[in-house]
Amino acid sequence: MNEPLLMNGQEVSKAIKAKLEGDVATLRNQGVIPKLVTVLVGDDLSSHTYVRMKANACERIGIVSEQVLLPTETSTTDLIQTIQRLNEDNSVHGILLQHPVPSHIDERLAFDTITLSKDVDGVTSQGFGSTAFQLNAYPCCTPAAIMKMLDYYDIDVEGKHAVVIGRSPILGKPVSMMLLNRHATVTVSHSKTERLGDIVQQADIVVAAVGKPNFVQGEWLKPGAIVLDAGYNKGNVGDCDYETCYQQASAITPVPGGVGPVTIAILLRNTVIAAQNLTR
């Protein structure tokens, strides 16, 4: 095999942000300061890191970023009240509840409290339904980043067989719907899937969204498969065994520097669009 195309998330992210800087400048000239509020419950270290990365990315392109930090013992009711307050605050254009919240909180109820017009992270069930039906909603960020990667590198998915590994509400399910809407044949696999290797073997496009380090093996891949790794596990490794997948793939996203940076760029883009829409 030749060397695979390396799908560079930094480059894709940079292209998205370059356009956004102009949009933010226009908004600010109109007196609108786009604002994203991130709600973080508890003191999970990775979550704090993610939130800081997102805040820095916002500030760099002129989006105001605020954090609401709530203690681990916050109740579902309190969290919901916080989100409702942000729903009603006209200075706020986007609301992001950092996943995961402590296990005693009903995360789904909290997500679904976010009003659709500020759901820039694309986590509500209404947002999912709207995305699946190709209606107007902010697409869930990581799935949208995966689609953006494919578009940026001119990879047409129509008629291709995509195998998604994982079925979570904020990754496997929405990316499956997005690929389906772009006319891929889509197989959704997960922990109960039998003979996963045989399933993956058929894929023209593999999306790994399973949350297990180095899980997808190169020997599972059809030679020339396109591999998108949405995993980000401890030790900076993805869901795909990069060394062996690299040998088989015709295109692959590295971890880090692949889907991750594009996810943040999509969040910024959704926030800017929300600011444009909410001030129209």
Place this chain on the structure above:
Amino acid sequence: MNEPLLMNGQEVSKAIKAKLEGDVATLRNQGVIPKLVTVLVGDDLSSHTYVRMKANACERIGIVSEQVLLPTETSTTDLIQTIQRLNEDNSVHGILLQHPVPSHIDERLAFDTITLSKDVDGVTSQGFGSTAFQLNAYPCCTPAAIMKMLDYYDIDVEGKHAVVIGRSPILGKPVSMMLLNRHATVTVSHSKTERLGDIVQQADIVVAAVGKPNFVQGEWLKPGAIVLDAGYNKGNVGDCDYETCYQQASAITPVPGGVGPVTIAILLRNTVIAAQNLTR
């Protein structure tokens, strides 16, 4: 092959309705008369037949059924106002907009006007999102009927490979999510799928939801496959070529008398539950 198990929709439907009759009696004793309103736009003959069948099924178990018949030239705005009026009418527990509406109407917008608590046909994008995320919503009736068939005949889908042919918002997409939530590995195929026969060949469970008469060929099937035919085409034929599929399948739904009657029973069930929920 042995003769396949014939999944009898009349029998399954009867079992569902038997339970509902008791529920309706209880509601009526409490002074609640469950009511389904069907909105029908235009004069498509098949649609009129379906609506009449649904109305008769309602009346037989004590659900009041009303039809709102609107002329073909009805505008989207007028249809939406009609639905909004029904949303606000406390005597109405379920609203069904008969698909398809004339092409000048924005059907999706009309569907999504139905309030979630009365969406007993399970057609709203919010209902779809809620179903996909296993939240509280009335499941879309035909997909739910397919799942009910599997349950009634004790067919466990966990770990099985299901191939859904079709990706419509009221059939292919929701049934895919339901099968996925029951731990099947799910492949969604459609008109752009390449080598469909090879894809179907892998299926332990085939759901035909494509709307093309006698489309699925017996030779595509793995011997022993379970075949659910949600198609209902002119001439009383399904989406599967029944003769040849019958030779290969271990279980199969006939058309007519398969998924169709169960779909109506699910509609009745959803309406009764809506009446229970709305009067609590």
